[in-house]
Amino acid sequence: MYLGIDDTDSRDGMCTTYVGLHAILKLQELGYDVIGYPRLVRLNPNVPWKTRGNGSVIVRFGAGTGKKLFIGEYRGTRLYAYTREKKRQIDSKELVEYLARNLEKFFMLDEKNTNPGVVISAKKFPEKLYWRGVRELLTVEEVERIIAESGASYKKYKLGRGIIGASCGIAWRDRRRTYELLAYTDSDTRSVDPATVKEIDRIPSIFDSYDPENDYIAIMPNSRTPVLFGIRGLNPQELIRAKSMLRTSPYHSYLIYETNQGTDDHLVRKNISEIEDYNSVIVKGTVSKNPRRIEGGHVIFEISDRTGTISCAAYEPTKGFRNTIARLRVGDVVEVYGGVRKEPRTINIEKIRIISAPPYREKISNPTCPNCGRKMESMGAGKGYRCRKCGYKVGEEAAEYRVVERELEGFYEVPTIARRHLAMPLKIMKNMRNVF
Numbered sequence: 001m002y003l004g005i006d007d008t009d010s011r012d013g014m015c016t017t018y019v020g021l022h023a024i025l026k027l028q029e030l031g032y033d034v035i036g037y038p039r040l041v042r043l044n045p046n047v048p049w050k051t052r053g054n055g056s057v058i059v060r061f062g063a064g065t066g067k068k069l070f071i072g073e074y075r076g077t078r079l080y081a082y083t084r085e086k087k088r089q090i091d092s093k094e095l096v097e098y099l100a101r102n103l104e105k106f107f108m109l110d111e112k113n114t115n116p117g118v119v120i121s122a123k124k125f126p127e128k129l130y131w132r133g134v135r136e137l138l139t140v141e142e143v144e145r146i147i148a149e150s151g152a153s154y155k156k157y158k159l160g161r162g163i164i165g166a167s168c169g170i171a172w173r174d175r176r177r178t179y180e181l182l183a184y185t186d187s188d189t190r191s192v193d194p195a196t197v198k199e200i201d202r203i204p205s206i207f208d209s210y211d212p213e214n215d216y217i218a219i220m221p222n223s224r225t226p227v228l229f230g231i232r233g234l235n236p237q238e239l240i241r242a243k244s245m246l247r248t249s250p251y252h253s254y255l256i257y258e259t260n261q262g263t264d265d266h267l268v269r270k271n272i273s274e275i276e277d278y279n280s281v282i283v284k285g286t287v288s289k290n291p292r293r294i295e296g297g298h299v300i301f302e303i304s305d306r307t308g309t310i311s312c313a314a315y316e317p318t319k320g321f322r323n324t325i326a327r328l329r330v331g332d333v334v335e336v337y338g339g340v341r342k343e344p345r346t347i348n349i350e351k352i353r354i355i356s357a358p359p360y361r362e363k364i365s366n367p368t369c370p371n372c373g374r375k376m377e378s379m380g381a382g383k384g385y386r387c388r389k390c391g392y393k394v395g396e397e398a399a400e401y402r403v404v405e406r407e408l409e410g411f412y413e414v415p416t417i418a419r420r421h422l423a424m425p426l427k428i429m430k431n432m433r434n435v436f
């Protein structure tokens with residue numbers, strides 16, 4: 001059986017993963033076992049109505065069998081899951097009502113943009129639903145149809161958009177995956193020793209803990225939530241080791257989630273003419289308009305392929321990444337990875353592969369007259385030079401040039417401080433299966 005919960009948090013409070021922790025406790029109280037790691041599934045980061053991270057929580061449960069799996073701790077009690085599930089029939093309709101009733105105290109229902117949904121299904125939904133949820137826009141009605149066809153049960157609150165994420169999360173097949181260990185506190189006193197964060201960030205399988213360029217601690221949330229910290233990495237054992245290396249203020253519980261964070265699952269390779277609003281894309285093109293800095297500190301340029309032209313942006317929050325983008329020139333060949341903003345239609349760059357950035361010539365000075373030794377003057381762009389004293393003329397090539405080496409080819413990414421949940425950091429790219 002699969003339980004999916006989504007859209008319970010708000011911009012300034014709570015966190016769906018904490019609701020997930022309480023869902024696990026409730027399920028165990030009812031005599032169910034958790035099967036496998038709980039899952040935190042991020043969906044289309046470009047949807048206009050998302051709450052915070054647009055992530056749903058999925059818990060597989062039932063009668064456990066197979067190996068025991070350590071998944072975390074709740075106020076001193078160790079939490080386990082099983083690796084496999086014995087088949088058993090459960091009345092999902094009754095259970096979804098019961099769980100929703102018991103968890104709704106954690107839902108931020110007063111918040112306008114919070115529209116929770118709880119789904120219980122005996123089987124995974126078709127995988128296609130996940131890919132649509134992470135890459136496109138879905139409606140509540142569409143998803144309700146799919147739930148009904150599968151014989152699953154659900155409970156909606158307000159607009160009930162949460163059933164979209166909950167169902168798409170149930171449909172996830174974890175072809176690429178990472179893990180996040182989240183620690184929870186009740187206290188308002190929160191601290192993490194930066195030196196220990198820098199230390200765990202050096203572990204090769206751990207990513208996005210610390211941003212050296214901006215001296216930013218990325219494991220602590222900015223908003224008020226029960227989360228004290230979240231460490232992201234490629235395997236659960238290394239996360240537990242990293243947790244033990246951290247020095248922090250006290251926390252009462254922690255839980256390891258399997259997630260699609262850092263997988264680039266949202267990205268689709270497209271030609272420019274195929275791009276639609278709210279897509280996330282990989283587009284190869286040639287720089288057709290030089291980068292320029294606009295108000296607010298954003299850097300914008302244009303790329304073209306044989307099907308069209310589109311603007312690309314490194315926004316102010318991407319900090320030093322903008323300096324790399326500003327070095328691009330018309331004629332460079334690049335592959336841009338990012339989300340599509342609607343108005344004006346622009347790719348918000350998450351990372352870029354600069355395929356070719358050839359050296360170029362830059363004029364240092366006008367030629368000297370071979371007749372009388374004076375500096376010559378330009379007769380206009382591309383028209384050559386003339387000596388004002390003796391009238392002697394030479395071509396453009398006579399000027400003095402230097403070759404500017406670019407040394408720009410390769411992958412570049414936004415710094416950790418600006419990373420989106422789904423974006424795959426370069427640090428773990430080589431570890432990921434079937435990446436592009």
Ligand SMILES: [Zn+2]
Pocket residue numbers: 369370371372373374387388389390391392
């Ligand atoms: Zn001359």
